[in-house]
Amino acid sequence: MAGTTRAARPPLPIATLTLRQFAHGKAVRVVALFAAVPVIFGLIYLIGSETQGRLAFLHDLFRNGIAPTVLPMAILILATNALGNEIEDRTMVYLVLKPQSRLRIVLEKLLAVAAVATLLLWAGTIVAYLIVMRGEAGDALAVLVAMLVAEVFAVLAYGALFLLLSLLISRALLAGILYALLWETTFSRFIPGVRLLSVRHFVESIYVRLADNPVVTMDNPNRLVSAVATLLILAVLATVAAAWRLRTMNLE
Amino acid sequence: MQIAEAPTRQPTPAAMPEAPPNATVVVRNLSKWYGDVVAVSDVSFHVEPGVTALLGPNGAGKSTTLEMLTGLLAPSQGEIRILGRPARGDVELYRHVGMVPEQETLYPFLTGREFVELNAVLQKLDDPAAAAHQALATVELLDDADRPVRGYSKGMRQRTKIAAALVHDPDVLLMDEPLNGTDPLQRARLIDLIRELGRRGKTVIVSSHILYEVERFADRILVINRGKLAAAGDFHAIRDRIDEHARSVRLRCSDPRRLAAALVQTPIVLSVRFEPPAGDLAPGLAVETSDVRSFYRLAPAIAQRQDVHLYEVAALDESLASVFAYVVERG
Numbered sequence: 001m002a003g004t005t006r007a008a009r010p011p012l013p014i015a016t017l018t019l020r021q022f023a024h025g026k027a028v029r030v031v032a033l034f035a036a037v038p039v040i041f042g043l044i045y046l047i048g049s050e051t052q053g054r055l056a057f058l059h060d061l062f063r064n065g066i067a068p069t070v071l072p073m074a075i076l077i078l079a080t081n082a083l084g085n086e087i088e089d090r091t092m093v094y095l096v097l098k099p100q101s102r103l104r105i106v107l108e109k110l111l112a113v114a115a116v117a118t119l120l121l122w123a124g125t126i127v128a129y130l131i132v133m134r135g136e137a138g139d140a141l142a143v144l145v146a147m148l149v150a151e152v153f154a155v156l157a158y159g160a161l162f163l164l165l166s167l168l169i170s171r172a173l174l175a176g177i178l179y180a181l182l183w184e185t186t187f188s189r190f191i192p193g194v195r196l197l198s199v200r201h202f203v204e205s206i207y208v209r210l211a212d213n214p215v216v217t218m219d220n221p222n223r224l225v226s227a228v229a230t231l232l233i234l235a236v237l238a239t240v241a242a243a244w245r246l247r248t249m250n251l252e
Numbered sequence: 253m254q255i256a257e258a259p260t261r262q263p264t265p266a267a268m269p270e271a272p273p274n275a276t277v278v279v280r281n282l283s284k285w286y287g288d289v290v291a292v293s294d295v296s297f298h299v300e301p302g303v304t305a306l307l308g309p310n311g312a313g314k315s316t317t318l319e320m321l322t323g324l325l326a327p328s329q330g331e332i333r334i335l336g337r338p339a340r341g342d343v344e345l346y347r348h349v350g351m352v353p354e355q356e357t358l359y360p361f362l363t364g365r366e367f368v369e370l371n372a373v374l375q376k377l378d379d380p381a382a383a384a385h386q387a388l389a390t391v392e393l394l395d396d397a398d399r400p401v402r403g404y405s406k407g408m409r410q411r412t413k414i415a416a417a418l419v420h421d422p423d424v425l426l427m428d429e430p431l432n433g434t435d436p437l438q439r440a441r442l443i444d445l446i447r448e449l450g451r452r453g454k455t456v457i458v459s460s461h462i463l464y465e466v467e468r469f470a471d472r473i474l475v476i477n478r479g480k481l482a483a484a485g486d487f488h489a490i491r492d493r494i495d496e497h498a499r500s501v502r503l504r505c506s507d508p509r510r511l512a513a514a515l516v517q518t519p520i521v522l523s524v525r526f527e528p529p530a531g532d533l534a535p536g537l538a539v540e541t542s543d544v545r546s547f548y549r550l551a552p553a554i555a556q557r558q559d560v561h562l563y564e565v566a567a568l569d570e571s572l573a574s575v576f577a578y579v580v581e582r583g
Binding site: 010013014017020021023024089090091093094095096097098099100101102247248250251252 | 319322323324325326341343344345346347349351353355357358359360361362370371373374375376380416
């Protein structure tokens with residue numbers, strides 16, 4: 001045993017642990033399946049009759065598939081797996097009974113979730129793009145970059161929100177699925193007021209503003225700065241709330 | 253450890269004396285309830301360096317009390333101070349406190365060494381690898397330290413948890429049923445370790461529901477029954493009172509009839525009742541004895557003489573509960 005003095009230590013031990021948890025669990029495989037959904041649609045488009053233009057197809061794919069369903073579901077699965085499972089099996093006690101701030105625990109968890117989610121979602125989006133564009137970069141490269149950047153902000157906002165959710169309720173995965181399917185996929189598409197309260201709306205706003213292409217449109221997109229600021233503020237607030245929740249909750 | 257009055261019923265708040273200056277753990281009027289269910293009720297005590305046993309039957313409130321001591325659980329009422337600081341909400345306190353939780357779950361993909369090292373890193377130690385190596389050596393787990401914990405036996409998992417709790421050399425160590433699942437040899441070594449920690453001036457609080465185990469390492473005892481502090485103080489004084497009361501012990505063996513016939517010839521055996529096999533378990537005997545400590549020594553010897561294989565010797569919890577109730581009544 002040793003004294004408790006400070007020196008060089010492995011950085012980000014909780015994030016590293018979480019990445020190893022992901023590597024040995026089923027969650028990443030399920031998320032990879034979700035991330036592959038755009039690829040499957042791309043293949044269907046490729047072998048189909050191509051009645052729709054390539055760029056228009058990619059735009060539809062992002063707005064009707066990736067943004068409303070793939071993003072929230074994939075991030076939800078990782079986020080609830082990162083914290084909720086540890087609370088359920090009580091391994092969380094090995095993290096919280098340490099001189100580590102709760103904010104640091106949540107931030108490292110968010111970092112791990114964001115790293116894996118971004119990697120898988122980007123892979124799915126890039127492969128789908130290449131399939132639809134038949135391997136050519138094409139003149140729609142800016143649209144691809146817009147999708148990828150929008151996905152990063154979605155990962156941060158959804159990641160923090162779903163980490164918080166997994167600390168608030170024991171059936172976070174179920175609640176998150178209902179949220180993703182009902183709120184983000186269904187209500188926010190048809191009810192104008194709800195649209196402004198959905199993460200999806202701001203993710204799509206970032207995508208549309210960055211793409212800056214006449215084919216890439218949506219109703220009443222936010223300005224780029226306000227959409228980015230809204231998602232970042234949401235991510236920060238949810239992270240702080242998750243740290244507060246972890247500090248005050250009973251871990252029995 | 254110095255208890256308010258030893259041994260006695262739980263003192264009323266008004267009678268609770270001030271904790272002495274060397275008290276490392278101070279608990280005042282601690283209660284925890286869940287709706288209408290009271291898990292811990294108005295418990296007060298203080299603990300000084302040395303080994304203290306938290307004894308009580310399953311469901312008595314021991315784990316709830318330990319979880320409140322570690323800050324994992326917020327009390328419904330009352331105050332806990334460890335090393336003069338609030339037990340909950342001060343993460344820097346965990347530099348000085350170690351906890352061995354009851355649950356077995358570890359990260360299955362880590363090796364024992366990686367798990368203990370992770371704890372050392374999270375404790376912000378100067379040299380996590382060296383600290384982990386020493387802690388693993390202390391619990392004699394070095395030979396298996398580089399295997400994934402998913403392949404560990406229950407006893408090895410217990411030792412891994414203990415190594416993780418010891419890795420930062422805490423001043424206060426809280427252990428929830430640490431001997432569960434260990435074989436007799438490991439148990440003897442862990443008991444030696446617990447006693448050694450006490451001798452070195454650490455404050456060690458060990459929960460257990462097995463009386464005869466507790467007497468091997470604890471000088472002081474807190475008896476919790478139905479959420480209340482039933483008795484507290486010097487272990488031997490309380491044990492003598494508990495031993496006055498007949499207790500029941502379950503034996504599982506290869507030939508219950510043969511063993512029962514031999515046991516009833518023993519003066520300290522008051523009655524023997526046959527128990528049918530339960531699942532994969534061998535048939536058993538529920539033995540009521542007037543001297544449980546002597547019985548624990550005699551039973552294996554009698555079984556050996558009768559050529560009967562003894563698989564289990566365990567106190568019946570309901571019996572222990574009645575003993576604690578008896579202690580309270582006699583208090």
